[in-house]
Amino acid sequence: MAKKWMVGLVAALAVVCMAGVGFSAFTAQATVNGSATAATMGLIIADYTTSGCYYNLNTPGAPGNITLENENAAQTTISLVVSNLTPGINCRAYVYLENTGSVPVNLSVQLNTPGTDGICTAFTIDCFDVDTLSGIQAAGWQWWNGSPTAGTSSYAYSNFATLAPGHGVWDYIGVDIPTTSTETPASAAFSLVYTAAQEYS
Numbered sequence: 001m002a003k004k005w006m007v008g009l010v011a012a013l014a015v016v017c018m019a020g021v022g023f024s025a026f027t028a029q030a031t032v033n034g035s036a037t038a039a040t041m042g043l044i045i046a047d048y049t050t051s052g053c054y055y056n057l058n059t060p061g062a063p064g065n066i067t068l069e070n071e072n073a074a075q076t077t078i079s080l081v082v083s084n085l086t087p088g089i090n091c092r093a094y095v096y097l098e099n100t101g102s103v104p105v106n107l108s109v110q111l112n113t114p115g116t117d118g119i120c121t122a123f124t125i126d127c128f129d130v131d132t133l134s135g136i137q138a139a140g141w142q143w144w145n146g147s148p149t150a151g152t153s154s155y156a157y158s159n160f161a162t163l164a165p166g167h168g169v170w171d172y173i174g175v176d177i178p179t180t181s182t183e184t185p186a187s188a189a190f191s192l193v194y195t196a197a198q199e200y201s
Helices: 002-027
Strands: 043-055 065-070 077-085 089-099 105-112 128-132 137-141 154-163 168-176 186-198
Touching: 043 065, 043 077, 043 186, 065 089, 077 089, 077 168, 089 154, 089 186, 105 128, 128 186, 154 168, 168 186
Parallel strands: none
Antiparallel strands: 043 089, 065 077, 077 186, 089 168, 105 154, 105 186, 128 137, 128 168
């Protein structure tokens, strides 16, 4: 008799425990805490330098001058000035672009000719060649079809590099006067405007 009572008690307890587990499972609550942060885009010219002028693209110490100057508070536009160049001389500069935002960005650049700084006299042949690592290649600019002090031409190149947050890239810029040029010596001022757009996959 005692054995039957003990078996019955164990069975009853098992039913109660199962009921308790079932009740607990159906009344449990889960809370998820989270937050959302808006993405930011940022681009600056973090550094820039020049390496002088070269004979035949590889021998340093050639006559001529090249300078860079950061122009605006947003630090995305820079001026490039060359002076006293003669045919066959190449001058070089470098600009370091950095992504200061929180998302990857695609970089674009526009190279503008000066609007008021005279660069070539009228009817000059092959006045300047300008090329950049980012992809701009503007060869043989000529302002003979109008006032040489009113050049408004520009060259642009889009999505030349993708930068992750906190990363940067150097852009090389070279300026020279071809050996076929009739302008000697020559001076010019250009501006480069870099922009960033959010990368979409």
